[in-house]
Amino acid sequence: MSTIFQDLVDTLRKSTLHFADTKKLMNTLNIIVTIKQVPDTAEVRIDPKTNSLMREGVPSIINPEDRNALEAALALREAHDGTVTALSMGPPQARDALEEALCMGADLAVLLSDRAFAGADTLITAFTLSRAIMKIAKYDLILCGRQAIDGDTAQVGPQIAGFLDLPQVTYAEGLELKKGGSLIVQRGLEDSNQWVQVKLPALITVTGRINHPRYPNLYNVADSCDDAKIKIWTAKDLQLPQAMLGLGASPTTVKKIFEPDRKMKGEMIPGDERQMAEALITKLKEMHVI
Amino acid sequence: MIQLVPEKCIGCKLCVKACLFGGIAVDGKVPRLTDSCTGCGACVDVCRVEAIIASGEKTGPVCDFAAYKGIWVFAEQHAGKLHSVTLELLGKARELADARSAEVTAVLLGSGIAALDGELFRHGADRVLLTDAPFLANYRTAPYERIVARLICEHKPEVILIGATTTGRDLAPRLANRLRTGLTADCTGLEIGPEGGLLQTRPAFGGNIMATIATPNHRPQMATVRPGVMQARLFENKKGETVRIAVSEEPGDGLVQILKTLAREKSSVSLEKAEVIVSGGRGMGEPKNFKLLENLAGLLSGEVGASRAAVDLGWMPHDHQVGQTGKTVKPRIYIACGISGAVQHLAGMQSSDIIIAINRDPAAPIFQAATFGMVGDALKIIPELISQLNANT
CATH class of the missing domain: 3.40.50.620 (HUPs)
Structure with missing residues (x-):
């Protein structure tokens, strides 16, 4: 799906086709959605011979819960008017994710891309994104996916809120805008649902249960190819020195990466189905566990 | 080194709030560093108008x-x-x-x-x-x-x-x-x-x-x-x-107000407390085959678990999911049926006392974690286990 979509975008980008932007931007609710481009971890496999990660050919996708955040933003905009800006940080190819966000209906996209940003841990990633949000300046609401499938940390959203000194609501499964600039958020906790009211501006992280994201709309493909709709900002645009960025500024460092323990410790039970079942039951009885 | 640019200060005091050490004060629109400043740069990070800048190396919080x-x-x-x-x-x-x-x-x-x-x-x-x-x-x-x-x-x-x-x-x-x-x-x-x-x-x-x-x-x-x-x-x-x-x-405590909290309907599965878990993955083929796992789990007084793949496919509800994004379990017996054994699944069940793996693919990583492995079709082996357990009792 993603590849077909990308081919279409590429074709259109090469063509001279451009439509006038007819979308009226009303400044009632300005929403920023953070988007991370991630490898589709469901597709990652371990090479059985070398026991190493096979990344080649693994498709990149918009992190699933970021897609939920974008859907929530688009739904709010449709109900109340306003703008949706998709914000991402990553290598130049992360532009693909933002093009897809524009196709889904985002009005604008900003990509933070600079070698200086590379290797940032969650704290410094959140710091860099928060500086971009300060530069965007006009926002009422920041929506983030709860966590990304490649790291599962769920830290960047709250840390952005920390840098911007915003109230946060995590684990959102429902959003409702109230008159007077506050939001009722339904949170999904371990064994309960909680409803909270938060005054905007605020940052909300959403889970996959909040909605079913729409598919990219082909009518928006022209938008997604419009360079004016995707801004690329570097460290210089954010006026940040290298010392505050990337790996060097990050408090955490990866000491080592290793394959999980896959040592064979058990025994294989041979035979046909009946024999296997019989042997297993005998063994479990001998061990007094059944 | 933290440097102040007083002419840019708008007096918002975000820096004062961000500082954990009382290292910066703002009088009107005039910021000043106090003796407590550690040079950590937290104020630099939050200033929106570049009235505070870090020159040279940013030291981070004092790390004595x-x-x-x-x-x-x-x-x-x-x-x-x-x-x-x-x-x-x-x-x-x-x-x-x-x-x-x-x-x-x-x-x-x-x-x-x-x-x-x-x-x-x-x-x-x-x-x-x-x-x-x-x-x-x-x-x-x-x-x-x-x-x-x-x-x-x-x-x-x-x-x-x-x-x-x-x-x-x-x-x-x-x-x-x-x-x-x-x-x-x-x-x-x-x-x-x-x-x-x-x-x-x-x-x-x-x-x-x-x-x-x-x-x-x-x-x-x-x-x-x-x-x-x-x-x-x-x-x-x-x-x-x-x-x-x-x-x-x-005052800032009230920006988020809890309106109500309602207990969700108690999930009938309690994987964390189960002594026996029979889990199924993509290899179960279709959702109705989980009935087999339920029967086996019933005989062993256990619960039914599922891999992320099976949950993502909608075969089992999320509260049955075992693994990194599901539950971490430590039963006496864990039976993995048609689960290949991605590390994220293993992370959630590898401390189980006895792990029994049933999979058609002899190279499936689940066998590396298994106490007992059986290469074969779970849909044939499980009914065999069920009938023999029934015959035994």
């Missing part, structure tokens, strides 16, 4: 490592009952503290919870920092963040462990942000390295690789751990010291 001592556990409680992860973390904290010849401190916030200190001591705490106030009855980010951050600044612990629950994962990143320090999520291994630092091991990349992470130049070192990963330990008759901390509510 010798000043940081002790292992802390954030004691999570709900309605006066300690969360199991708190007791598990205390067990780990005890081990780390012994390795560092340091004390274990539990930080307990809530309302009417003073009596919980004994339970914290018996699970390994030497000291409890207790803040007991009505406005802390239910967890809210702002007051909890403010109070715990202040305690950390005052007491300077070397390590802080927090449960990776919805509460812990809401609080921990805010604390790490305030303290400008590192935080490692969902650690499965924690140990003191040769240089005395905390080595934090966690699965990454969907659980396909493990990474060991350190926080070499910042203190405190912070980690979250999922429930069920560490072992609680019991120290009968152990006592400790309880220190009461007086706190008061602040």
Whole structure:
């Protein structure tokens, strides 16, 4: 799906086709959605011979819960008017994710891309994104996916809120805008649902249960190819020195990466189905566990 | 070095709020650094108008490592009952503290919870920092963040462990942000390295690789751990010291108001407590085949689990999911049927006493974790197990 979509975008980008932007931007609710481009971890496999990660050919996708955040933003905009800006940080190819966000209906996209940003841990990633949000300046609401499938940390959203000194609501499964600039958020906790009211501006992280994201709309493909709709900002645009960025500024460092323990410790039970079942039951009885 | 550009200051005082040390003051629109400034740059990070800039190397919070001592556990409680992860973390904290010849401190916030200190001591705490106030009855980010951050600044612990629950994962990143320090999520291994630092091991990349992470130049070192990963330990008759901390509510605490909390309908599955779990994955072929697993689980007085693949396909509800993004389980017997054994699944069940794997693919990684492996079709082997177990009883 993603590849077909990308081919279409590429074709259109090469063509001279451009439509006038007819979308009226009303400044009632300005929403920023953070988007991370991630490898589709469901597709990652371990090479059985070398026991190493096979990344080649693994498709990149918009992190699933970021897609939920974008859907929530688009739904709010449709109900109340306003703008949706998709914000991402990553290598130049992360532009693909933002093009897809524009196709889904985002009005604008900003990509933070600079070698200086590379290797940032969650704290410094959140710091860099928060500086971009300060530069965007006009926002009422920041929506983030709860966590990304490649790291599962769920830290960047709250840390952005920390840098911007915003109230946060995590684990959102429902959003409702109230008159007077506050939001009722339904949170999904371990064994309960909680409803909270938060005054905007605020940052909300959403889970996959909040909605079913729409598919990219082909009518928006022209938008997604419009360079004016995707801004690329570097460290210089954010006026940040290298010392505050990337790996060097990050408090955490990866000491080592290793394959999980896959040592064979058990025994294989041979035979046909009946024999296997019989042997297993005998063994479990001998061990007094059944 | 922090440099001020007074002519740019708009007097918003965000820097004053961000500073944990009282290192900056703003009079009207005139900022000034006080003697307490540590050069950490937290004020630089929050200034929107470039009135504060860092020149040269940004030093980060002062890291006089010798000043940081002790292992802390954030004691999570709900309605006066300690969360199991708190007791598990205390067990780990005890081990780390012994390795560092340091004390274990539990930080307990809530309302009417003073009596919980004994339970914290018996699970390994030497000291409890207790803040007991009505406005802390239910967890809210702002007051909890403010109070715990202040305690950390005052007491300077070397390590802080927090449960990776919805509460812990809401609080921990805010604390790490305030303290400008590192935080490692969902650690499965924690140990003191040769240089005395905390080595934090966690699965990454969907659980396909493990990474060991350190926080070499910042203190405190912070980690979250999922429930069920560490072992609680019991120290009968152990006592400790309880220190009461007086706190008061602040205006920012009310930006998020809890309207209501409703218990969800109790899930009938309780995988964490099950003695036997029969789990199914994509290899079960279709959802109706999970009925077989239910029958087998019923015979063994167990529960039915599922892999992420099976849950993503909609074959089983999420509360049955075992693995990194599901539940971490430790039953006596875990039977994996048609589950290939991605590391994220293994991370959730590999501490089970006996692991039985049934899979058609002899090269499936699940066999590497199995006590007993059977290569074959789960849809044929399970009915065979069911009929033989029935015949036996």
